[in-house]
Amino acid sequence: MQLTTVSEDHPRGRQLIRCRLRARWSLQATVAFWSVLGLDLLVIGFFFSWLNGLGLLLLTLPVFAYFLSRQKRNLQSLLIVFLDELAKEWRLLKFRETTQEIPRVETRPIKPHGVPDKA
Secondary structure, three states, X not given: OEEEEEEEEEOOOEEEEEEEEEOOOOHHHHHHHHHXXXXXXXXXXXXXXXXXXXXXXXXXXXXXXXXXXXXXXXXXXXXXXXXXXXXXXXXXXXOXXXXXXXXXXXXXXXXOOOOOOOO
């Protein structure tokens, strides 16, 4: 989990604090994933033929990767709740980043001189 914060000073003594939360696999999760792959390959090599053992790979690796992604998402949710509670305790206001729509200017095609209007 990587939390990056930036603080911006604004007029009248106000301050804007931005937080970016980036979830990534930890070193332990990466080592565990590759260990499961190695263990699967060992089990296939000793106990199964490659064709039958391919099912073991296709079953265990996606299930384990799904488990790790759910754990990552749960940790991210807990950290967001913690930050929201902390902001509430410090009486900070929460603003969501909004994209401002650029007003569109309607344009009309320019008619060349001497061309009659079609009606």
